[in-house]
Amino acid sequence: MTPNLSHAVWYKSSRSGGNGGNCVEVANLDDAVAVRDSKRPDNGLLIFNRADWTAFVDAAKNGEFDL
Numbered sequence: 676m677t678p679n680l681s682h683a684v685w686y687k688s689s690r691s692g693g694n695g696g697n698c699v700e701v702a703n704l705d706d707a708v709a710v711r712d713s714k715r716p717d718n719g720l721l722i723f724n725r726a727d728w729t730a731f732v733d734a735a736k737n738g739e740f741d742l
Contacts, residue, residue, distance in 0.1 A: 678704050678722060687713055 683702035691698040691713070698713040708728040711720035723731070734740065 678707060678709065680704075680709065680720075683709060685711070685716075 680702070683704065685700040685702045687698045687700050700711050700713045700716070702709045702711075704722075707725065708723045709720050710723070712718060
């Protein structure tokens with residue numbers, strides 16, 4: 676099922692700066708989180724359930740993806 680994005684509010688990271696750098700945008704949906712490329716917002720998006728999104732954010736905060 677495709678979520679209704681008509682009322683989605685998209686957010687960029689505060690670290691993206693004001694120059695329109697390469698970023699992702701995130702929108703909180705009713706039961707999910709949507710992610711898209713800020714430079715190509717009509718090029719598709721990813722939808723994550725809340726549990727998977729929370730696990731991803733927690734892992735990023737804990738440095739699990741650091742090289």
